[in-house]
Amino acid sequence: MSERIETLKKARARMIEDRDAFAKVLAAPVNRDNAERSRNKFLELQTLIEAIERAIKGETAE
Structure with missing residues (x-):
């Protein structure tokens, strides 16, 4: 797996963690x-x- 894809996956995981915090507030x-x-x-x-x-x-x- 390319470094670029790995970086994107890490960014996605981080954004999901951040999103979950706001979901808790909404709940x-x-x-x-x-x-x-x-x-x-x-x-x-x-x-x-x-x-x-x-x-x-x-x-x-690609």
């Missing part, structure tokens, strides 16, 4: 300020994770 009793910020960050991280997954797929297709 907790509602605090509107925290929930709104967590929703935004969750979506931002999910978009980033999906972009990394596309990059991994692109690297493995």
